[in-house]
Amino acid sequence: MLLLADWVLPISGPPIPDGALAVSGRIIEAVGPAAQLRIRFPHKSEHAFPGCALLPGFVNVHTHLDYSAFQGFTRSCSFSEWMARLLLARRRLDENDYAVSALWGAYECLRSGVTSIAETSYTGWTVGRAARVAGLRARVYVEVFGLDDAHLPESMERLQDALAKTRHEWRAGCVDTTETAGLGPEIEVGVSPHAPYTVSSRLYREAARFARRGSLSLATHVAESQAEVELLERGSGAISQVYKAAQLWSGRRWTPPGVSPMQYVNRAGALSPTTLVVHAVHLDGEDLTILAESGAAVAHCPRSNLRLRCGTAPVSALRAAGVRVGLGTDSLASNDSLDMFAEMRAALAASQERAAMGALTPEVALRMATLDGARALGWDSVTGSLEAGKRADVIAVRVPSRGDLSGGSAAAAWSVREPTGALVGDCVAADIQMTMVEGLVVYRGEGVPVEVERSFGRTRTKLGLGD
Numbered sequence: 001m002l003l004l005a006d007w008v009l010p011i012s013g014p015p016i017p018d019g020a021l022a023v024s025g026r027i028i029e030a031v032g033p034a035a036q037l038r039i040r041f042p043h044k045s046e047h048a049f050p051g052c053a054l055l056p057g058f059v060n061v062h063t064h065l066d067y068s069a070f071q072g073f074t075r076s077c078s079f080s081e082w083m084a085r086l087l088l089a090r091r092r093l094d095e096n097d098y099a100v101s102a103l104w105g106a107y108e109c110l111r112s113g114v115t116s117i118a119e120t121s122y123t124g125w126t127v128g129r130a131a132r133v134a135g136l137r138a139r140v141y142v143e144v145f146g147l148d149d150a151h152l153p154e155s156m157e158r159l160q161d162a163l164a165k166t167r168h169e170w171r172a173g174c175v176d177t178t179e180t181a182g183l184g185p186e187i188e189v190g191v192s193p194h195a196p197y198t199v200s201s202r203l204y205r206e207a208a209r210f211a212r213r214g215s216l217s218l219a220t221h222v223a224e225s226q227a228e229v230e231l232l233e234r235g236s237g238a239i240s241q242v243y244k245a246a247q248l249w250s251g252r253r254w255t256p257p258g259v260s261p262m263q264y265v266n267r268a269g270a271l272s273p274t275t276l277v278v279h280a281v282h283l284d285g286e287d288l289t290i291l292a293e294s295g296a297a298v299a300h301c302p303r304s305n306l307r308l309r310c311g312t313a314p315v316s317a318l319r320a321a322g323v324r325v326g327l328g329t330d331s332l333a334s335n336d337s338l339d340m341f342a343e344m345r346a347a348l349a350a351s352q353e354r355a356a357m358g359a360l361t362p363e364v365a366l367r368m369a370t371l372d373g374a375r376a377l378g379w380d381s382v383t384g385s386l387e388a389g390k391r392a393d394v395i396a397v398r399v400p401s402r403g404d405l406s407g408g409s410a411a412a413a414w415s416v417r418e419p420t421g422a423l424v425g426d427c428v429a430a431d432i433q434m435t436m437v438e439g440l441v442v443y444r445g446e447g448v449p450v451e452v453e454r455s456f457g458r459t460r461t462k463l464g465l466g467d
């Protein structure tokens with residue numbers, strides 16, 4: 001089939017006005033001007049998206065989809081206050097509740113043009129199932145917690161069980177849904193020692209060793225808040241108070257390491273090119289060097305950082321040091337939506353605050369939401385840009401109709417000759433008209449005729465938990 005739109009933004013190359021994309025099964029066959037591709041592929045059926053741009057699907061590098069039910073449960077507050085509230089709120093849900101919550105989150109992703117996610121989840125299977133049902137490309141990092149080494153063997157055992165259950169859930173799900181069996185991408189699993197304030201040095205070391213042995217990727221939250229820095233360096237501050245108040249930690253079995261969170265994680269051997277460091281807000285010069293030299297990537301979550309008053313990650317400095325940085329929404333417990341356009345705008349605004357290091361441009365923000373996100377996860381040979389040979393992870397985005405003013409097409413009206421600024425500046429998730437993962441339409445906006453979806457051949461007809 002040929003997908004046609006006013007613009008095609010391959011990300012790996014300049015925008016193409018009146019562009020087209022040839023898709024064959026799961027794969028992108030060619031990208032270029034519509035006139036050329038029509039000549040090259042005269043027998044392919046055509047599907048036009050007038051007033052739209054075609055982009056690679058967004059890569060959301062940090063989600064907790066199973067927390068989607070917590071949307072709006074807290075307003076802006078300090079990180080430690082939020083953490084205390086979340087600890088209490090989490091106890092009110094059981095695993096089946098989390099499975100429903102994750103499914104809602106997965107559909108929110110599709111509606112928001114997100115085709116790939118990197119999830120950290122304590123249960124794992126809940127998001128594995130949701131990703132399979134929705135048809136999302138997903139890596140599910142299963143979380144492990146524990147500051148008290150007396151419980152380390154149980155923690156590692158639970159991690160292995162949760163990984164096995166996550167893999168099993170995906171496979172079992174593919175077998176029992178005959179109509180959609182095997183249509184979506186296979187999910188990957190990974191390991192996530194949660195954070196320096198919840199994971200002992202020994203447990204970090206064990207989890208990293210386990211990941212290496214199994215060739216699994218690793219994700220960990222590091223240097224998110226000032227309270228975390230204070231706890232690690234001095235054993236004091238708001239997090240230790242929360243632990244004591246919640247009677248989660250006596251403090252007897254854990255002594256502060258006296259180093260920064262990044263140094264702590266590095267000394268435990270948890271940083272490598274297959275590590276995703278989530279947040280990385282509070283870094284000094286040495287931390288930045290450690291991070292860059294390790295080859296680890298960073299998940300930048302500007303709206304979550306803003307909501308929890310954590311500060312702003314030094315994204316421009318990280319990028320200048322050669323660190324791969326992708327964009328993540330984090331969970332709906334600390335963000336309003338999974339809207340990647342809003343996240344890009346927040347990244348731009350956040351970079352203005354640290355403008356001394358160089359502010360980001362809309363092009364860079366869009367790249368972070370797509371190709372750089374894929375690079376951060378090691379998926380750039382598969383997704384993140386519109387290139388021949390990659391999987392057909394594609395979205396159609398309606399661009400705000402400046403064309404109405406001139407009476408011409410949207411392409412003509414974007415007189416900027418540069419649609420990226422208009423997309424990043426003005427679009428919202430509701431402008432997504434179509435989301436395709438591996439050549440399969442998994443979301444269709446109101447303006448897109450049903451025939452378009454049917455004619456793709458592999459329509460998902462059964463969506464829902466337990467189908």
Ligand SMILES: [Zn+2]
Nearest residue numbers: 064221278330
């Ligand atoms: Zn997180």
